[in-house]
Amino acid sequence: MPAIIDGKATAARCNEETARDIAALQTQGITPGLAVVLLGEHPASQAYVRSKDKTCRELGMHSRKLELPASTTQEDLLRLIAELNADPSIHGILVQSPCPPHIDESSVVRAIDPRKDVDGFHPLNVAALAMEDPSALVPCTPLGCLELLRAHGIATAGARAVVVGRSLIVGKPMALLLVAKGTDATVTIAHSRTSDLAAVTREADIVISAIGRPKFLRAEHIREGAVVIDVGINRIDDPADARGYRLVGDVDFEAVAPKCRAITPVPGGVGPMTIAMLMRNTVRACRVLRGEK
Ligand code: NAP
Secondary structure: OOEEOOHHHHHHHHHHHHHHHHHHHHHOOOOOEEEEEEEOOOHHHHHHHHHHHHHHHHHOOEEEEEEEOOOOOHHHHHHHHHHHHHOOOOOEEEEOOOOOOOOOHHHHHHHOOHHHOOOOOOHHHHHHHHOOOOOOOOOHHHHHHHHHHHHOOOOOOOOEEEEEOOOOOOHHHHHHHHHOOOOOOEEEEEOOOOOOHHHHHOOOOEEEEOOOOOOOEOHHHOOOOOEEEEOOOEEEEOOOOOOOEEEEOOEOHHHHHHHOOEEOOOOOOHHHHHHHHHHHHHHHHHHHHOOOO
């Protein structure tokens, strides 16, 4: 039987630690603050933003949820970011993706003060991660995946890891974290042009999938005894569900789990960890902005 890696429970433990850190800062008169900006009414994004706001409040953090119309101009958005950069009650800023098509997300990310870039998408933070600079703010989802491996005693040193997906949000930073000194995995990054993906992933002790295709990785992709971290969140129609759909990962859980040493479920795996790492990043950003190491 595989171990099911319980992201909800792990995230709850991380959040308890973060709540203690926040309480300690509050004794010095400081409350870490996170601003989340959402443009438009994308239902999944609204749900993510609600969840981030709720977790902030539960942990005792100051939360500003800024819901703006989809018609907001680039200029207005940049003006808002400049205000948040200058606001001493805000230590973390994120703009929920995807933005409406008229917004240039790359220049929006560059406008965020890198010290408040709790998503870790600013070029200075990307470079700092690549340089293994400990001051880097690291993207929350790959950070959450690494934390899941650590919390479940899964050794990475010398392990062969295959990351499927090369996005800036998940795949690339995941590979950088895994290959960094101290984590020491031997890393392969696969993508849509990889030939014979199954032969590549079957080599892996650890497979991390961030593709965005429902149940794409099947039993033939995974070798006996591998650890599988499924980042994918995909909606599939399900008339039996009251919502008419359900969420599944990139991995065909039923087919793959029996072969695994350990595997994350979807939902309840990586998802809760992403929010827990966002909270942790915001507290770190708060400390750095106050001049602490
Ligand atoms: P993305 O930007 O669309 O990137 C997807 C990556 O998968 C691309 O690099 C793509 O390759 C690769 N890919 C697509 N089809 C493939 C195939 N058939 N074989 C091999 N590789 C393939 O997506 P993302 O933002 O990284 O997100 C990936 C998934 O993770 C989505 O389901 C998303 O919802 C989920 N996600 C979850 C969380 C969480 O908190 N759990 C956070 C972020 C994202 P190319 O580069 O060649 O196109």
